[in-house]
Amino acid sequence: MQLTDLTMLELAEKLAAKEVSSEEATRASLARIQQVDPKVRAFLRVDEAGALAAARASDARRAAGSPAGVLDGVPLGLKDLFLTEGVETTAGSRLLEGFVPPYDATVVRLLKEAGLPLVGKLNLDEFAMGSSNESSAYFSCHNPWDLSRTPGGSSGGSAAAVAAREVPGALGTDTGGSIRQPAALTNTVGLKPTYGRVSRYGVIAFASSLDQPGPMTRTVADAAALLQVIARPDVQDATSSDAPVPDYSADLEAGVRGLKLGVPREYFTEGMDPEVEASIREALREYERLGATLVDVSLPHTKYALATYYLIAPAEASSNLARYDGVRFGKRAQDARSLRDVYTLTREEGFGSEVKRRIMLGTYALSSGYYDAYYLRAQKVRTLIREDFTRAFQQVDALLSPTSPVPAFKLGEKVEDPMAMYLMDIYTLPCNLAGLPGLSVPCGFTKAGLPVGLQILGRPFDEAGLLRIARAYEREHDFFRRFAPL
Amino acid sequence: MPVSDFQPVIGLEVHAQLLTQSKIFCGCSTAFGAEPNRNTCPVCLGMPGVLPVLNQRVAEFAVRTGLALECTIRPTSVWSRKNYFYPDLPKGYQITQFDQPICEHGRLVIDTPQGEKTIRILRIHMEEDAGKSVHDAGGGQSLVDLNRAGVPLLEIVSQPDLRDSDEAVEYLKAMRDVLVYLGVNDGNLEEGSFRCDANVSVMPKGSTTFGQRCELKNLNSFRFLKQAIEYEIARQVDVIESGEKVIQETRLWDVNKGVTRSMRGKEDAHDYRYFPEPDLPPLHVSAEAIDAAAKALPELPRAKLQRFTSQYGLPAYDARILTAERPLADYFEACAGHYTDYKKLSNWFLGELMRLLKEEGTPLSALRFTPAQLAELLVAVDQGTVSANAGKDVLGEMFRSGKSPADIIAEKGLAQVSDTGAIEAVVDDILAKNAGEIEKYRAGKKQVFGFFVGQVMRAMKGKGNPALVNELLKKKLGD
Numbered sequence: 001m002q003l004t005d006l007t008m009l010e011l012a013e014k015l016a017a018k019e020v021s022s023e024e025a026t027r028a029s030l031a032r033i034q035q036v037d038p039k040v041r042a043f044l045r046v047d048e049a050g051a052l053a054a055a056r057a058s059d060a061r062r063a064a065g066s067p068a069g070v071l072d073g074v075p076l077g078l079k080d081l082f083l084t085e086g087v088e089t090t091a092g093s094r095l096l097e098g099f100v101p102p103y104d105a106t107v108v109r110l111l112k113e114a115g116l117p118l119v120g121k122l123n124l125d126e127f128a129m130g131s132s133n134e135s136s137a138y139f140s141c142h143n144p145w146d147l148s149r150t151p152g153g154s155s156g157g158s159a160a161a162v163a164a165r166e167v168p169g170a171l172g173t174d175t176g177g178s179i180r181q182p183a184a185l186t187n188t189v190g191l192k193p194t195y196g197r198v199s200r201y202g203v204i205a206f207a208s209s210l211d212q213p214g215p216m217t218r219t220v221a222d223a224a225a226l227l228q229v230i231a232r233p234d235v236q237d238a239t240s241s242d243a244p245v246p247d248y249s250a251d252l253e254a255g256v257r258g259l260k261l262g263v264p265r266e267y268f269t270e271g272m273d274p275e276v277e278a279s280i281r282e283a284l285r286e287y288e289r290l291g292a293t294l295v296d297v298s299l300p301h302t303k304y305a306l307a308t309y310y311l312i313a314p315a316e317a318s319s320n321l322a323r324y325d326g327v328r329f330g331k332r333a334q335d336a337r338s339l340r341d342v343y344t345l346t347r348e349e350g351f352g353s354e355v356k357r358r359i360m361l362g363t364y365a366l367s368s369g370y371y372d373a374y375y376l377r378a379q380k381v382r383t384l385i386r387e388d389f390t391r392a393f394q395q396v397d398a399l400l401s402p403t404s405p406v407p408a409f410k411l412g413e414k415v416e417d418p419m420a421m422y423l424m425d426i427y428t429l430p431c432n433l434a435g436l437p438g439l440s441v442p443c444g445f446t447k448a449g450l451p452v453g454l455q456i457l458g459r460p461f462d463e464a465g466l467l468r469i470a471r472a473y474e475r476e477h478d479f480f481r482r483f484a485p486l
Numbered sequence: 487m488p489v490s491d492f493q494p495v496i497g498l499e500v501h502a503q504l505l506t507q508s509k510i511f512c513g514c515s516t517a518f519g520a521e522p523n524r525n526t527c528p529v530c531l532g533m534p535g536v537l538p539v540l541n542q543r544v545a546e547f548a549v550r551t552g553l554a555l556e557c558t559i560r561p562t563s564v565w566s567r568k569n570y571f572y573p574d575l576p577k578g579y580q581i582t583q584f585d586q587p588i589c590e591h592g593r594l595v596i597d598t599p600q601g602e603k604t605i606r607i608l609r610i611h612m613e614e615d616a617g618k619s620v621h622d623a624g625g626g627q628s629l630v631d632l633n634r635a636g637v638p639l640l641e642i643v644s645q646p647d648l649r650d651s652d653e654a655v656e657y658l659k660a661m662r663d664v665l666v667y668l669g670v671n672d673g674n675l676e677e678g679s680f681r682c683d684a685n686v687s688v689m690p691k692g693s694t695t696f697g698q699r700c701e702l703k704n705l706n707s708f709r710f711l712k713q714a715i716e717y718e719i720a721r722q723v724d725v726i727e728s729g730e731k732v733i734q735e736t737r738l739w740d741v742n743k744g745v746t747r748s749m750r751g752k753e754d755a756h757d758y759r760y761f762p763e764p765d766l767p768p769l770h771v772s773a774e775a776i777d778a779a780a781k782a783l784p785e786l787p788r789a790k791l792q793r794f795t796s797q798y799g800l801p802a803y804d805a806r807i808l809t810a811e812r813p814l815a816d817y818f819e820a821c822a823g824h825y826t827d828y829k830k831l832s833n834w835f836l837g838e839l840m841r842l843l844k845e846e847g848t849p850l851s852a853l854r855f856t857p858a859q860l861a862e863l864l865v866a867v868d869q870g871t872v873s874a875n876a877g878k879d880v881l882g883e884m885f886r887s888g889k890s891p892a893d894i895i896a897e898k899g900l901a902q903v904s905d906t907g908a909i910e911a912v913v914d915d916i917l918a919k920n921a922g923e924i925e926k927y928r929a930g931k932k933q934v935f936g937f938f939v940g941q942v943m944r945a946m947k948g949k950g951n952p953a954l955v956n957e958l959l960k961k962k963l964g965d
Contacts, residue, residue: 083535096534103528105535202535208764238539238766316764319569322578323532327630339628343571366569366759375761 022073026055042161046120054117072115080121095350105202123157144484152182177428180440184403184453195435196241199234224248257291262396266302279444311378318362403453497646503679510638511538530636532576552589565763574617587611798828824861854888
């Protein structure tokens, strides 16, 4: 048994028992990265010095008998969308190459305060736009379960690093499924909290009304423990909620007996891979065996979710990305001869094609004469989608669905077909439009050995309920004990 | 047709910087004149990942202003983004209010030669200021100073109810008075914390259809506002006279040349792509908060002016000066509590007190004597204890030392001599020395009388009671 095979809480136990030190655990993580990351390519940057310094500080706290919390000393990886003071942060873009932030994101500060050594910055689709990690400006990340395949996106680096046991846990962000979809494709647990549950301050914005950071781990219990650290009202984020933060680990083992779980009709339609469907159907039967009641529910506006999402997200992105103009930070085009050149050349050279595509979509959707027909209409449909969920949750405690319609696909397979790529998020993005919490938990493998994820959607701020439902399934199957063949 | 055959139509957009200590969406200082980029942080620099958090004072000030201008306060107003690229606009968008501003449908009454006139306020909204580009300062480079980025502004938009440049100036002055009274703005045009844009069009007299308008940007003095509007009216009339059409555009007032010139036309007008700001929740203002703000509203300049004329019986001229600034009006009222000849009190304010304040550069708040002491001095003058002239010296000393008038009069021996015997002795002495002048006087050269008064007063070092001096002189000269 290697240290890197341990889950976050298993490692935390050994740290608490002083069987291992944080420095040993962190060195093990760094060594594992050195060993497997040339194949996986999950990390854009490793902060060895920073991580070891934090690990030694953690060990000093342990020695003094005053650990900062349960996870003190457990190494963690961060999607390169989280600002880290003094450590280059690029959002996977050439435009931010060399950008060293002067401040920490709120969640980064919370992680540091909780004593977690942050080992490095993880690969992602540029500015979190993509479903396969192939729009990273640096290099594509590979799925540890099959290196010829994508780990999903945009938090693909986070998912792959956890699946490859380079780090026991990582943070991702989820705008339309960017935590859950890669979690499903890599046999990991991904939790997108309720919008407003985790601070967005210091997280490079993609689509402000949809973005939400969350944990990516190997187990449900780890996700609960990590969420406990980062779920906090934040005065620096006006959209942060001051709803009380419960103990997410308290009812993990409470089971699902007596719960009503909804199966949304619209999430079981054509386009789903038969093997994925088989796994999900089997999971539904498992929940019945465990004492839950399955309820057929309808979310009638689901068919508009994709179109709605691809108006709202690019609209907000086109505005959020306007600050990358070459004037104050990041790259500036060297050949610029006029102010207009500074803008156009910097953005031409700095942004990749997926980002440009979305900026153009968003700019168009917001432009005068089209606003009412596109953006405003999308916001109205968004309300209808939210109301669908509200009605469903009057009948059921949570909803079950596939996370991704297909298992991990080959790198390069969908690059030339943006629509096919956008369809990857078809089951995940309604949840973002509604601001709800969503979780993906491993629920099996295809014959080719590719992971399948089950998505659980819940009422606002019912992360605890989702974790409990996910844990009930995980306890029966232990898929997290299966390691990617590296 | 000459200019006089046309009717100008004018609307103003006033931009007022709010007197908050910190910026609208972060904690940075709003102090003027700091070293470039000193008052900045990741939020107002628009760094990646930052989020705005509303400074609640800004909303309070907006509500206060809205109530003073008789606006409806929207219980829920919405923030929007106005997107455009400019080097001094850090985020590539300005956070402002668009279709649901915090205040709407108000009014401001101004004086015109034809009497009172109500100018309707269309809307008031809150927004953040941009930074400043400094060109050619660094060896041909352009530098950007973002100290001002994120400074809170109110934009107050009038309906096009103004009909000439004088009305526009009157409106701007009245608006400035209100904002300064409310304590929300310092009214400082030089530092740009109070400035305006003017929308100007002309139409043939008698027409009800407005002509094509042009926007005159960033007018930062009353004089420039008047000049720019007048130039623009004449220009537009010329354009129409020559058979052409006024085109909608944004124009700048060229201070040096005294002309307006085109800044950008409609064809390259921005598409600002407004949409609701997703980083800020809608702003809710409760009915209780509005009530409380309404109750706390001070008496406004116009109401105070009217009360000063009615309650104190002052001429409009006096009342206007006394009420122009709230501290002066307050101080006047404090004195009026101790002294009831209000016109005389006003004379002392408008004359001596304002002169001293101006000469010494002292703010009213730093006065070293009390309203009661000022009243005491005026009573002393009335009772003849001290002459009016000596009273001015006493006031000057009170101003400098803060001593009581009684002490100063005693110390300096300024008490007025009203002893008939003492005055008579001096009068006799002067008349004895000036027999020749007496001849002239008796021969009908009556202006010599002033000479005698002057001589007596000089001999008495100004302390002779002027009424008694006059009376005795007349008696002795046989009038």
